[in-house]
Amino acid sequence: MKPLGALLGNAALRPVLVIWGFGYLLVDIFVYLMGRMPLGVSSVASIPLFILGVTYTLLLEWTRQRLRDRPSWIRWGGLGAALMLATAVHSFFDLYYFKWLAIAVVPDWQRWAMDITPERIFTVGLLYLWTFCLALTLLWAAGVGGAAERAAARATLFKAEKQRAEAAALRLQLNPHFLFNTLNSISSLVTLDRKAEAETMIDQLAGFLRASLESDPMADVPLARELDTIEAYLGIEAARFGERLSIEVDVADAAMAAMVPNFILQPLVENAIKHGVAAQRGEATLRVSAVAEGEELVLSVVNRATTGDSPDPAGAGGHGRKGIGLMNIRQRLRISYGERASLDTRAVDDGFVATIRLPLQLSRIDRAAA
Structure with a gap:
């Protein structure tokens, strides 16, 4: 099991950061085309959401690592529950964070930020669920690839040691x-x-x-x-x-x-x-x-x-x-x-x-x- 600090240093996180950053960039372009706000404003406003999204991903990966050796029903059940919880928390934070900005900072946003309908909740939740799943898949794939590289390195080392021992025996x-x-x-x-x-x-x-x-x-x-x-x-x-x-x-x-x-x-x-x-x-x-x-x-x-x-x-x-x-x-x-x-x-x-x-x-x- 990897501690959270080790996950932060994992090179596989770089694609995950790109996914979250690219996702909020697409949202920025989308809301600009809808006429809600100037280009770039949404990206700046979404920085706290971006940080939280990456943090939730790390916590989900940490949870997956902890449940890795458990029975499959506990592993998948626990990870699924954590995934749904992270999606729900992040979705509602997104909705009410922009609602607070509309009330306290940018009153012009009230015409769309105050309207928290079931359809909007479902759409936001679905987008975050997809992002979390994609990020976790990348982390899992990176872990499998890293394990394969380590296994290959160990195999190369063992082969070299075998050849060294064999040659030493021949010499002696x-x-x-x-x-x-x-x-x-x-x-x-x-x-x-x-x-x-x-x-x-x-x-x-x-x-x-x-x-x-x-x-x-x-x-x-x-x-x-x-x-x-x-x-x-x-x-x-x-x-x-x-x-x-x-x-x-x-x-x-x-x-x-x-x-x-x-x-x-x-x-x-x-x-x-x-x-x-x-x-x-x-x-x-x-x-x-x-x-x-x-x-x-x-x-x-x-x-x-x-x-x-x-x-x-x-x-x-x-x-x-x-x-x-x-x-x-x-x-x-x-x-x-x-x-x-x-x-x-x-x-x-x-x-x-x-x-x-x-x-x-x-x-x-x-x-x-x-």
């Missing part, structure tokens, strides 16, 4: 697998009494986890920050594989300020390590690149066998573990960009290439500098 699915591999590697190094390498990997893991935990997993971040996280991750893998792994990072300066989903590259790099380095005996090269092409940002992760057997193309494509990493990336891109972003994977003779295309969006700082 990637960490357990990586942590298992890293801890298993550290355990192996300790078992082999390679303590210095184990300590290095622990330090690298701490740096990676710090970068992961201190950032919002759902926020877009500049590509430069994403690359810092990837380099922390690759530091762990470099400690694990040693000289078997060569790492290349080639990112154009213009792409550094581009905004990307947080941790969007990590599963691609993890796939490249798992299927392109760990799956073979020889050396391998992992290359991460980014370039701005028109209105698109193109991110690529390429793993190639330098010596030894080529990586397994099927495994590099993410078919192991049902391709959870690649599937999550595609879902995150769909949530954030719809059809404007894509992930393509393809096998080459000596390795595998994964390419992400997404809209080029610069950070606010970079836009301001531009």
